[in-house]
Amino acid sequence: MPACLYVVATPIGHLDDITLRAIETLREVDVIAAEDTRHSSKLMRHLAINTPLVSYHDHSDAAAMENLLRRLRSGESIALISDAGTPLVSDPGYKLVEACYAEHIEVVPVPGVSATITALSAGGLPTDHFYFEGFLPAKAGQRANRLKAIRAIEATLIFFESPRRLISSLEAMCAELGNREAALCRELTKTHETLRRDRLSGLCEFVRADVNQQRGEVVILVEGFARADAAVAPEVWVWLERLAAELPPRRAAAVVADVVGLPARDLYQWLLDQRGDT
Numbered sequence: 001m002p003a004c005l006y007v008v009a010t011p012i013g014h015l016d017d018i019t020l021r022a023i024e025t026l027r028e029v030d031v032i033a034a035e036d037t038r039h040s041s042k043l044m045r046h047l048a049i050n051t052p053l054v055s056y057h058d059h060s061d062a063a064a065m066e067n068l069l070r071r072l073r074s075g076e077s078i079a080l081i082s083d084a085g086t087p088l089v090s091d092p093g094y095k096l097v098e099a100c101y102a103e104h105i106e107v108v109p110v111p112g113v114s115a116t117i118t119a120l121s122a123g124g125l126p127t128d129h130f131y132f133e134g135f136l137p138a139k140a141g142q143r144a145n146r147l148k149a150i151r152a153i154e155a156t157l158i159f160f161e162s163p164r165r166l167i168s169s170l171e172a173m174c175a176e177l178g179n180r181e182a183a184l185c186r187e188l189t190k191t192h193e194t195l196r197r198d199r200l201s202g203l204c205e206f207v208r209a210d211v212n213q214q215r216g217e218v219v220i221l222v223e224g225f226a227r228a229d230a231a232v233a234p235e236v237w238v239w240l241e242r243l244a245a246e247l248p249p250r251r252a253a254a255v256v257a258d259v260v261g262l263p264a265r266d267l268y269q270w271l272l273d274q275r276g277d278t
Contacts, residue, residue, distance in 0.1 A: 009112030013189035119219035123183035129155035147176035152234035178274035
């Protein structure tokens, strides 16, 4: 094969979710750079692929990357894979791809499964605009600040989350984004796959009540910011949400209406819609 770096998507769960081109590429390259060689060896055995595996991950040192670049310079071909899905989407590989461009080494994508698009396709939320956030910060304060920073985005929000932080993240989303429509997409394409649509408060209750939902890989989709009037600046709705955290909804709506000159009843109804009240 031509001397270049192939960025190859692999299954996120079901081992048969791989393209014919990906299989051919993994068989024909000189070496496969894998995030975890022990994990990837299971897929290689399933596909009867005997190509040598070398380790390359987020904690690899500069020498590991230089070794891969040296092999590429010498005319070898390398396939870059992550543990699951499309490399570089919250996975290692960016530094290597960037280095290849800096040295004018060709990079070839071999597309396939991506957990973000898989969740979006079946989550039941709007797909015409979406924003990928990935993993939120682990610390509660930083997580809340990050959610505040993105809450006015008018697109479906996509998050990754670890099972041990799932409940705390759902609670933070509900507190900072409002009680929006959302989807829990867990263990996609695997035996215990879960797709659950509900408001964020409902998903919190669902996960708390079932310890099995606190295991495995999770993608969370959250409805984007919805403005009652497209001509109104996003900051107005952010102010309204913030005031409603301190005041009764009707009073918060009246205060904001008085300042910006909008009908208080529309602002109040928007607050009720965000909270899922009737």
